[in-house]
Amino acid sequence: AYQKHAHDFFMPEALREDLQKKAEATLQVMPNSQLPNLDTYHTLVALDTSHRKSATVFGYPSWVYKATSMKNGYMYCLRRLEGYRLTNERAIRSVKDWRRVNCGGVVSVVDAFTTRAFGDSSLIFVTNYHPLSKTLVEHHFTNTSRFGNRASQTVPEPVLWNYIVQIASAVKAVHSANLAVRCMDPSKVMVTDKGRIRLGACSVLDVVQFEAQRPLAELQQEDFIHFGKLILSIATNNLSVTTTPNLAPLVEQLARNYSSEFRDTVVWLLTPAQAPATKGVGELLSGIATHVVDAFDSSLHANDTLYSELAREVENGRLARLLMKLGTINERPEYEGDVNWSETSERYILKLFRDYVFHQVNAEGRPVLDMGHMVACLNKLDAGSQEKISLASRDEQSVFVVTYSEIKKQVNAAWSELQKPTRR
C-alpha cells in the first residue's frame, strides 16, 4: 500500500475507536422513553445532558433529540422550541431557503414544523445528526469534556485560526445564499469531528423573530460582530462576552496569549463598518488567506489518510464476503453422504482448503491462530493467484497440489451450484 502522511489536524488518533463509538451512539435507544412519536419521526432520544430550562438564546426553552425518519430510515437531529405558537405561516416557510446552503461548516437544515405531540405547542427544527458532537461550550468550558480539556487552559492559536477559517467559510456560504447566521452563541456551534465545527442553530431565529422583519444587510453586518464575540469568548475563556457591554478589556487581554495578527482579526470582526460602507466576508478571507490555505492543506492530508484507511477496509469487506461464501459451502448438512461431495469430488478440495486456512497446527499439534495467515490465504484466493499449495487429506493419505486460481474456480462453481433453482 502507499504511505500515510503525518498531519493530524482533522484526524482522530484512534480512528477506528472513534467510528465505533459514533456507530454505538447512533444506534443507542432509550428503553422506557416517555418521548412521543411525531408524524414522521419516531424513536426520539434526548441529547441534552442538562435539564436546565433556558430561554436565553432563542426566547423559548429548547430541547434537542435524535430521531429516526419514517420516510428514509435515516437519523436526524430535532430541536424543539417549547411553547412556541405559530401566528404567520410565512414565518416557517423561510426555513426552505436554508436547504440551499450546503456547506461543511453549517449543520444542514432539513425542515421545520409545529406539533402538539409534546402536550404543548412546539416548534421543531429538523437538521442533520452528527453523533457524539459537543457544543463549543461543552468542549472548551467544562472540565469533564470527553476530550479531557481543562476549563482554565488557553486554547492554542492554531486551533482558533482553524475555527475562524471554518466559520468564515460558513458565513460566506450563508451570506451568498442571501441569508444571515444570526445565532453564533458558543452553545450553538458544534464540534462534530476532530477539529471540525459547524454552525448548529441556523434558521431558528429567522422563524422566531420573523415579525421583526429586520433588513438582511443589517443582519449580515451583525454576523461579523457575533463572529468576533464567539472567538473572543473562547480565546479569553469567558462566557459572558455576549452580555458584556464593554469588550475593550477582554480584547486587551488577548495580547497575553495571541499574536497581533490574531487580535487585529478579532478587532476587525467586532468593529462595525462606518455607514454607508459595509463589511464583506471576501475582505475577511483576503486578510486571513494564509490560514485558509493551511486549513485546506490539513484537510487534504486528512483526505489522504482516510482514503488509504478506506482502501484497507474495502479489502476487509471483500474478505468478509468471501468468508461468507465459504461458510455456505462447507459442511452443509444436506450434503452429508452425498457422493458428489465425497472424497473423490473436486469440491472436496474446498474442505481441505478450509482446514489449510483455519485448522493449521504447529509441530506440537497446537492450533495456529494467525489471522495474518488467514488474510493472506484469502487475499490470494480472491485474486486467483497462480501460487501452488499442498492440501493434505485429514488421514494424511493423499495430498493435492493446487493453485489458488483453481480453488477460486471451485468456490465459484460451488456457489453457483447452491444458487441453481433445482438440484440434480
Next chain:
Amino acid sequence: AYQKHAHDFFMPEALREDLQKKAEATLQVMPNSQLPNLDTYHTLVALDTSHRKSATVFGYPSWVYKATSMKNGYMYCLRRLEGYRLTNERAIRSVKDWRRVNCGGVVSVVDAFTTRAFGDSSLIFVTNYHPLSKTLVEHHFTNTSRFGNRASQTVPEPVLWNYIVQIASAVKAVHSANLAVRCMDPSKVMVTDKGRIRLGACSVLDVVQFEAQRPLAELQQEDFIHFGKLILSIATNNLSVTTTPNLAPLVEQLARNYSSEFRDTVVWLLTPAQAPATKGVGELLSGIATHVVDAFDSSLHANDTLYSELAREVENGRLARLLMKLGTINERPEYEGDVNWSETSERYILKLFRDYVFHQVNAEGRPVLDMGHMVACLNKLDAGSQEKISLASRDEQSVFVVTYSEIKKQVNAAWSELQKPTRR
C-alpha cells in the same frame, strides 16, 4: 448511519471501483521484466507509457518506475535520469532538504542516489508512489485519457481555480522551506486522485543544475512565471507555452472562455515584479482567497463522505475478524470424537449457530444464500444482543433457545481455549 453530502469535487463517483483499480495497479508486476534490482529497491515496473526518449525537461532522458523497498515493503516511485554523472557529492545532498516539505500538493521526495545497475551511470530520485496517477499532459492533452476527456475541450474555469489553489498551497510550502519548485512542466504535475494535483519533479533540478548556483530568491520569483505558464498552457490547450517567446496572444485568447479575475491572476503570475520589489505567495493567496475557501469546503465535504464510507467498511472489518474466529473453531479435525465437543457440550451450540447463519434452507429445501441474513446475525453476535434464537440440531430432535449474548460468550471461550498453551 448519518447522511452524505452531495459535493464531489474531490470524490470519485465509483469510490470502491477506484480503490480496487488502484490496489490492482499497486500489486501489478511484470512477469519477465528485464529491469535490474537496485540495492534497496526490487521488483521494478516501468510506469512510462511511451518509449519516447526526451531530454527537454531535465537535460537527461528520464524514466519512471514503481518499486518495492527492501527496508519497509512499501511501494515507491523511482525516477531515473539516464547517463547522469555525479561530480559533486553536495549536489545530491541537497535532496535532504526536501524531506521537510510535507504538503498535499507536492509528491513527497524520499531519497536520491546514483547507480550503475542499469548498465550506465544513472541518477535515481525516490518519491511517494501514487497508483494510477496521470500527468496533466496525459490528463488534458490526449484523447485517450482514462477520464475520457477530448483534447480539444476547454477546461472549465472551476477546475483551473482548483489547480491554482492547490499549486499556490504547494508553492507556499516549498518557499517557506527555503526551496524553489523550479520545474512545473505540465508533464511533471500529477493528477493523483480525482481533482487532486501534485508537483511531481521537485528536487530534480536542484541536483542536476547544482553547479549553476543560482540564488534562491531568483528561483522563487521564477516559480511564479512557471506557474503562470502552466495554467496558461492548460487553459489555452497549448503545450508550446514553455517555448513561445511572446505570450501576449495566448493571454488575449483567455478572454474567450474565462473571467477577467482568472485572466488577471494569470497575468499577475506571468509579470515579474519591478526589482527590487519581489512577489510573494501571500499576496497571491489574498487575491484568490475566495477560491481557496471554496476548495477548502469541497475538501471538507470529501472528508465527510470518506468518513461515512469508512464507518461502513470498518463494520465489515469486524465481521471478517469474527468469521475467521468462527472458522478456526468449527470442524477442527482434532476435535472429531472429542467428548468435549459432543452433542452435550455447550460448544456444540456454535456448530448449530453456524448452520443457522450459513446453512438455512427454505420451505422447498433450497439453500438460502442471503448475505443480509448472515451480516445481521454476525452483527448481533458481535454486539452480544439479548435477542433469542432457536437452534435446532441436525436431526431436529432437540432445540436450544439461546441469546446472541450467550453465543458470544461461547465464541470467546472456545477461542481462548484454542489459544491455551496446553490442552487438557
